Amino acid sequence: MDLPHLIDVWRDPPWGAREAVVSSRAFYFSGEDHLRVTSFGSVASVVLSVEGRFLTPEGAIEVFAERHVPNSDRTSASTLFSRGPGWLLDCQVRASAGTPRRGQVFVLLEVVRGLSGGVTPHATLLQGYVTDTSRLAFPGSLHEAMSSGRGALRSITGTNPGAGAEVSETVPTNARWRPHAFQVTLVSSSVAANREVALVFDDGATAMIRVPSGVSHVASTTLLYSAFHHAPRNTVAQDTARNLPLPRVDLQGGSRVTTVTANIDPLDNYGAPQLLVEEWTED
């Protein structure tokens, strides 16, 4: 019998024995080997399905479907599945509930030994992002790194700081951000002084990039500071928006995007910043 792509099984072959010849791409499980799915999720209400086909030593092909729920705070969640002896013919992982986008749920499917206590991984079957419309498949899918390819585009409303305080947005733990745009409004008080806003990128403590606006922000004025790639500086006062060039930079968890405002007054008030970032999961 000629089965497609993975396995050829001969029952009652001419020499009389009952045996199976399995494709080299099938993965033998000794009975001590198990499947472990580990996920890093950043979005709620996602359920992953691990589905596949398994050839038993008796020659029967069994289908299986297991369920795994990722965390929504980018921490890892793991589930072990026991299959018994036989050959894993093929399997896939997909989001069967929720609508994660690429960059939001990273999955690792491994062959391990041990079900509790010391669990030792021995082989990696799948590694990459899954969504509700694209899946990872064994065999076939490439093993991809967490930061490879496109990330999830997110529009994030940050913290609205108290009066006299600066804006500060921190890249969450286990995330990588590539900022594409940043916008914030500053309302200056009536106290006379020329403020100057700068956008600063730091690693959580030490500044790496400082982008001064080059604009004197006078008293009793509302200005919108808008930073994006290749932004041209304002050459004349164009309404109340002031452009800043945004550097192309990737930021790891704990890094910050902040404002630093010269001559800031206790009653100056920033609004909540709006960020457009491309985000990856990164452990």
Place this chain on the structure above:
Amino acid sequence: MRWECLSCGGTYEDPLADGMRYFHACPDLSEVEVRRALGLPLDGADLTPAQLEQVRRAPRARPTPRDENLVLPASSAQPAQIRAEGLGRRPARPSP
């Protein structure tokens, strides 16, 4: 839900409109907050050169900051904790 941070007075949504969690972290002290912490005049025009230097050299870290970003546990069986509780948070009053 909208929250108010009791360490810095900032307000923020968690979870965000797209359903994802937001991890607030307090900003460092602004220039005027440093002046207030040092007991100096708040208007920069009233500062002497020595006081300006004092402000420039002062640490910017906020006392008892809140940082909701997670500290990963040694084992995945343990729950992740937020980095710093600070003075806590409470539901923000609706805007007038």
